[in-house]
Amino acid sequence: MQQTTIYTTLKNHFGYSEFRFHQEAAITRILEGQSNLVIMPTGGGKSLCYQLPAILLDGLTVVVSPLIALMQDQVAGLQANGIAAQALNSQCSPEDERDIYQAVASGQLKLLYVSPERAVNLGFVNWLRQVKVAQLVVDEAHCVSMWGNDFRPEYAQLPDLLQHFPGVPVNALTATADPATRQDIVDKLGIRGAEIFFPALNA
Secondary structure, eight states: OOHHHHHHHIIIIIOOSSOOTTHHHHHHHHHTTOOEEEEOOTTSOTTHHHHHHHHHSSSEEEEEOSOHHHHHHHHHHHHHTTOOEEEESTTOOHHHHHHHHHHHHTTOOSEEEEOHHHHTOHHHHHHHTTSOEEEEEESSGGGGSTTTTTSOGGGGGHHHHHHTSTTOOEEEEESOOOHHHHHHHHHHHTOTTOEEEOGGGGO
């Protein structure tokens, strides 16, 4: 994909003219079907690393996120930028869920945010296998590590989800992770070919 298309999308949907840190490299890899582990400080622009390619990829981007408030903020921001996004969580009514499933099935949504509990639910996984998944995103990816999964133990089951989608690029993101945790995340998720982007490389 031409870089001009990436920059046009950056400007038209997010209002920026330039990328920060490793955003462009991480985005390019996802568009090429390759996986990443992106470590950027809070406010550093991690979300753009999956949100921009979600617009350009053919299919649905599924984002595993642990906090309902964070999902709602992300969805509201995306919708304000004209990007079709929704969240499936415990605050959804049965009618909300039905509408979201229908929107996904008809190809209307570009991003779907789900909790880790939902992401590892077998019924949800079986449903998801019936649609075109273009990208899988693991936010707060440090929770996958043996040093982080006490917070949400379902993160330890996410490798089972990923195995159902071979060939789909994985974008794992977190604000901080030491070298041991970085390697543990990559190993646990089974994305050993992933490029690891972290702040030290910005120096």
